[in-house]
Amino acid sequence: MDQIRVRGGQALKGTIRISGAKNAALPLMTVGLLTDQPVVLRNVPALADIESMTNLLRQHGVRITAIEGEAGTWTLDGSDIVSTLAPYDLVRKMRASVLVLGPLLTRFGEATVSMPGGCAIGNRPVDLHLKGLEALGAQIEIESGYVHARAPKGGLTGGRVTFPMISVGATENLLTAAALASGETELVNAAREPEIVDLANLLISMGAEIEGAGSDTIRIQGKPTLGAADHRVLPDRIETGTYAMAVGAAGGEVLLEGAEAGLLDAAFDVLRRAGMTVTQEATGIRVSRPCDRLVGVDAMTEPYPGFPTDLQAQLMAMLTVADGASMITETIFENRFMHVPELARMGANITVHHSSALVRGVAGLTGAPVMATDLRASVSLVLAALAAKGETTVNRVYHLDRGYAGLVEKLTACGADIARLQGQRAAAEE
Numbered sequence: 001m002d003q004i005r006v007r008g009g010q011a012l013k014g015t016i017r018i019s020g021a022k023n024a025a026l027p028l029m030t031v032g033l034l035t036d037q038p039v040v041l042r043n044v045p046a047l048a049d050i051e052s053m054t055n056l057l058r059q060h061g062v063r064i065t066a067i068e069g070e071a072g073t074w075t076l077d078g079s080d081i082v083s084t085l086a087p088y089d090l091v092r093k094m095r096a097s098v099l100v101l102g103p104l105l106t107r108f109g110e111a112t113v114s115m116p117g118g119c120a121i122g123n124r125p126v127d128l129h130l131k132g133l134e135a136l137g138a139q140i141e142i143e144s145g146y147v148h149a150r151a152p153k154g155g156l157t158g159g160r161v162t163f164p165m166i167s168v169g170a171t172e173n174l175l176t177a178a179a180l181a182s183g184e185t186e187l188v189n190a191a192r193e194p195e196i197v198d199l200a201n202l203l204i205s206m207g208a209e210i211e212g213a214g215s216d217t218i219r220i221q222g223k224p225t226l227g228a229a230d231h232r233v234l235p236d237r238i239e240t241g242t243y244a245m246a247v248g249a250a251g252g253e254v255l256l257e258g259a260e261a262g263l264l265d266a267a268f269d270v271l272r273r274a275g276m277t278v279t280q281e282a283t284g285i286r287v288s289r290p291c292d293r294l295v296g297v298d299a300m301t302e303p304y305p306g307f308p309t310d311l312q313a314q315l316m317a318m319l320t321v322a323d324g325a326s327m328i329t330e331t332i333f334e335n336r337f338m339h340v341p342e343l344a345r346m347g348a349n350i351t352v353h354h355s356s357a358l359v360r361g362v363a364g365l366t367g368a369p370v371m372a373t374d375l376r377a378s379v380s381l382v383l384a385a386l387a388a389k390g391e392t393t394v395n396r397v398y399h400l401d402r403g404y405a406g407l408v409e410k411l412t413a414c415g416a417d418i419a420r421l422q423g424q425r426a427a428a429e430e
């Protein structure tokens with residue numbers, strides 16, 4: 001199993017090109033199931049999660065072909081769907097697989113999708129997805145670990161769905177399902193994430209009528225069919241924030257090329273309060289740490305436009321070496337502090353009490369062997385390693401491959417001493 005080795009202490013200097021957003025690309029790809037016309041997606045990041053979604057869609061019968069000479073451009077052709085079953089073996093690899101449920105059910109009148117199960121960061125049920133689809137007329141049964149969903153004769157019909165809590169995935173499943181349902185659907189207390197807006201924009205370009213994406217109420221007029229489209233995936237705001245926090249942890253100045261500041265105002269606000277400089281330029285966002293040490297700040301994760309839970313671990317890593325204390329509160333997932341014991345092994349001083357972590361800044365971290373537990377936790381260990389004295393090895397780097405395209409290359413280009421060691425067995429797994 002591969003490891004990542006970091007020798008810390010180098011400030012970052014240079015340019016990092018921001019990839020297309022994983023969390024936008026995954027739901028956008030499921031749109032390949034909604035139409036028999038070709039859907040072209042550009043700026044799709046090269047990630048393990050994208051490969052998982054490609055494998056899942058291919059077994060449904062979607063033909064997915066790369067456009068030669070254009071890295072990250074794929075054509076999806078759903079004119080010959082052969083199966084409406086999403087099997088356990090493929091779904092268990094990635095929770096976002098459940099996003100095929102809405103498209104399959106609305107176009108073919110039935111879908112059988114494995115329940116995604118729990119994951120390291122929490123229980124993560126799909127009840128909101130299922131209740132929403134029931135409000136559009138679906139009949140749902142859960143049997144032997146599978147969701148069996150069936151639409152009435154004539155297909156799903158528009159309805160009013162009021163989400164009791166905000167869910168990105170449930171909003172996406174309902175958006176795609178409503179696009180082919182008859183009549184109007186209203187989604188109340190919908191997620192407002194930029195990835196939802198990206199999905200709505202693709203559906204609109206295929207002929208769907210959608211109003212209000214990006215607000216908490218979305219109205220969709222369903223259409224009998226949807227047409228072809230050519231769509232560019234928006235830049236990854238979580239990757240952007242991660243590298244900005246890497247600069248906060250290690251020091252230096254980096255241009256995040258292709259990044260859009262408007263997509264993560266809340267995170268940049270926290271970084272500025274901690275002492276960083278963030279400026280939008282013509283080609284991207286320039287971030288720098290003008291001081292020797294940042295100062296401690298408080299932050300709380302919230303649904304968009306609040307501070308994203310997917311940047312919580314990285315922020316914590318950055319603040320372990322800030323001057324003073326920081327309080328970080330996680331409100332989205334119940335078990336998202338698994339990076340804390342690993343950061344503590346590097347010398348961080350963090351106390352967790354329920355959903356809050358009190359980080360008392362230390363003068364410096366020291367390198368250590370550490371273990372990645374989930375995607376964002378694992379990158380937070382890389383950030384801490386960049387700031388630490390000495391050598392850190394991060395085990396279980398397959399977590400990083402799920403969400404960070406070219407991480408080692410991007411950081412190396414900015415002067416970091418980081419390498420991927422192929423085929424090393426993680427000590428704790430021997």
Ligand code: UD1
Nearest residue numbers: 023096124125126127128129166167168169170310332333
């Ligand atoms: C998406 C993102 C993930 C991010 C999360 C929150 C993708 C592929 N993944 O995940 O990176 O961390 O948003 O911003 O876009 N919940 C329920 N019942 C449901 C659905 C959700 O109780 O049916 C709960 C979850 O357990 C969680 C909260 O709602 O506590 C938010 O989850 P949700 O927004 O659905 O996250 P995902 O769409 O899975």
